[in-house]
Amino acid sequence: MTDDRLLGADEARFIAAARSDDTTRFALLTERYRRELHVHCYRMLANYADAQDMTQETFLRAWKKRESFRGHAALRTWLYRIATNACLDFLEKRNDRTPVPSELPGAGSEVLYLQPYPDRMLPEDPQESVVARETIELAFIVAVQHLPPRQRAAFILRDVLGWPASKAADALELTVASVTSALQRARVTMREQLPSRRLDWRSPATHELTSDERGAVKSYIDAHERNDLDGLTSLLRDDLRFAMLPEAGTATVTAKDAVDGWVSGGLFQRGYDDWRGITTTVNLMPAVALYLRTPEEPVYRLFAVAALHIVDGKIAELTGFDAADQPWLGLPLTL
Known part of the structure; x- marks a missing residue:
């Protein structure tokens, strides 16, 4: 949506509401932007709850x-x-x-405050959406966090939202030259942080899951429900990138290290061997909500959400989230 399309009636109504201190009209005129502003704050902060707070702060400041x-x-x-x-x-x-630096050698850094973004909260009208799949997926959100704050803002305004340099400079109270320099440095960092297969964040993207993605998700759920470690392992690329958040020290960069960690943690052993899974999506990525029933429990309780990036039918990136304290995902607590 371009600025030219918005100039005129909305602005006049907003000015009238501001002059008359009409809180109801103010809310009606600004509320339509809540979801896309929330996505913008999420890209800046990588944390759903923080983004919610800053979206509300935006309306208070406005x-x-x-x-x-x-x-x-x-x-x-x-x-x-x-x-x-x-x-x-x-x-x-x-x-x-x-x-923060990872506790494990070779695993780079970890964004421990990262939270998943529920697809149901994304802007509904695709023509008004500021979301392309590449720029909401977890790998992209994590890479953005490696940029200094003002460089991060310049990058998002210019390369994600497509603002001209002059408008971004005005928003950040910087010169056009400063914004251009910040953007160039940001692009270098992004290409260093993103896996080589994920370098183009500006290409057109579909929001539909592919047949490879749907098949891998089904197999991932089946492996858990069958208590099949070999089947789960066969779904993973050798260069799997894994992290379990918000725990520190879980990041790995090979499937072997990830599986060794799961086994040592008791996966598919007594107490961690009775699973159910349901398909969901977060950050426009295929995901699985995993439910565990322990020997003492009559029901399956929500245990974790696994966000999956799938390449050629195999899981290339797996980010697990403790789902107990993330009610905004809208998942049932028990099955």
Whole structure:
């Protein structure tokens, strides 16, 4: 959606609402942008709960600054500017929102605060969506976290949202030259952080799962329900990238290391051998919600969500999340 399409009626109505202190009209005019602003904050912060807080902070700041809006830019642009700076202020105050070195040799760094994004919360109208699959998948979100905050903001505004340099510079209160330099450095870092098969984040993308993805998800669930470690192992690429969040020290870069860790943790042994799985999606990726029934329990309880990146029918990246404290995923707690 272009700014030109928004200039005019919305801006005039917003100015009228601001001048009359009409909170109801203000809410109606701004609420339509909530989901895409939330996605924007999530890209900046990689954490669903933080993004929720900063989206709300965006609306609070917009109300407080309502009289400063003159309609020189589209309302959407103005809100994105506020959201970006709210995220930058948040990152300036938090020293726990950067990747940390992995405890395991060769595993790089870990983004322990990473949370999955429920697809049901993404913008509904594909023509208005600011989401392409490559730019919401977990590998991309993790790579973005390796950028310094202002460089991160410049990259997202320019390469993800497609803003011209002048508009991004205005939003960040930087010169065009500074934004251009920040973008060039950001692109280098992104290409260093993303796996080689994931380098083009600007190509057109479909949101539909492929037959390979659907088949691998089914096999992943079947292996758990059959208590079949060999079957699970056969689904993994040798260069599997694995992490279980928010636990530190779980990141691995080979299937063997991942499987060894699962076995030592008791996977498919007594107490961890009665599984059920349901197919879901997060971050526009195939995912499985895993439910475990222990010997003392009459029901299967939600245990974890496994987000899968599948290449040629095999799992190339597996990110597990403790699902107990993530109610926004909308999953049943028991089966």
